[in-house]
Amino acid sequence: MLENKNAKQQVAIVTGAGQGIGFAICRELARQGVAVVLNDADAALTEQATRQLNTEFKDCCLGVPGNAADVFFIRELIQKAVDHFGRVTIAIANAGITLFGDFLTYTPEALQRVMDLNLRGSFFLAQAAAQQMMKQQTGGSILFMSSVTGHQAHKNLAAYGMTKAALEMLAKNLVVELSAYGITVNAVAPGATLTERTAEDPEYEKTWSIITPIGRPATPTDIAHATVFLVSEKARHITGQTLIIDGGWTSVSPSPYA
Template identity: 50%
Template sequence: MNYQPFIGKTAIITGAGEGIGFAIAQHLMNEGANVVINDINPDAIDKALAKLNDGHHDNVAYGMPGDAGNVEFIRTMVEFADSIEDSNLEMIVPNAGLTEFGDFFEFNPDSFQKVVDLNLRGTFFLCQIGAAKMRDNGSQGNIVLIGSNVGERAYLNLAAYGMSKAAISMLAKQLTLPLGPLGISINCVSPGATLTERTAAEVEDYAGTWAILNPNGRVGTTDDVAHAVSFLLSPQSRHITGQTLLVDGGWTAYGPSPYTAEKIKNANPSSKNTTKNGARKVSIETGK
């Protein structure tokens, strides 16, 4: 019999039309949860729902297309999740995020603001509004933020993104103080190079190119990240809060040798597909 700790519970996962967010939703449904998935792309939501609901009869995936950085939309999404019958809103995963590659000296205010609006404002207010709903309902829930190992180590042309992901990791620490007394745990999972539909499309032989970064010799999969998130949402992790778990194959555990550094430099995606002013803009889910 499958382990199903999430029966009678609802989870909100943003940025879940594909990639890491979709894998998280799939894992939680397999463990009994109802899920509310969000994506900016309605077509991606429709495709994801068809896959998620296939074969499930006792729990349901619901779709909420929209901007996960918009506070009023967040309120609507939380109210909807809370209204699902015979299920309590107890899990929140703010996964939606934006990556803006660009040279530090050329990076413009509009690109910076896009990163802040989704990565920081969206994450902060989904935590605030969702946790307030849990508090009002008397629920003891779990929140798992999605950071990135780029929030732990410098990466060329990702200053704004890296700053936002470092802030998300700090948010997990800060929110232990208001949420701990309510019985709500909050942690952060920070993926490294992860093979998804988008990363595979952006970089030729993504898995082979980026495996050189990791001592274990491979890139991450969406299941690797989803397993970590599922654990931190589960009852087994109740005494873990305020922590950041790196799921990166050991990337952040070492400094590259000169040989490895040269290979990384040659494989650097920021040197390809640049815009006229030298910035490379790629909109992807966090952790890629």
């Protein structure tokens, strides 16, 4: 068990962080001196990512594999963070699932999976983290991972886009609930991003480079830099907001299917 040497150290929980954007966020947090509790549903990915961060940033990270849609696991995750690092000051609900499907044939089972992880998991992580921050009387920051699909229609992503738009409304609503406790709540909405998953499409980078005004899709580090700013002390007067990070795509919104 790592010793909590600095009682004022920031401690962040990041879900869905075994690779891609979530891992980049953990890495940037660790670079800033934040202790990180890294969660992923894949135990092997969790172990690999945790080992990499602890090697690079000297015992900064606790890996906790598990299902971020499970309310009982979420409460356990908060408790493990407190037991290990002494507190929780940042919670980033990054875990999510994208299940493409035509609206007319989309199944109840697919919708339930998307709703459970993207909304239920994010909602109850925020709830559990806020309760812990209130108990500590330290304030804190909560951040939801939205998407440009919560702003612009995207083929075969009606369910996914719906959940992402809902997260942005949740961030706005929690301003009313949590500001009195010094807790900020924001969201980021990434556009096309080069991750391990999108790399499986050989045309992905080429297509999005053509239709993104800035000339390329984002990297996970691009998203991580903005995310870490929003949960930092430098952003303490920013709450209820969503920051779109898409190289200008939502300003023009050309379809990748055109």
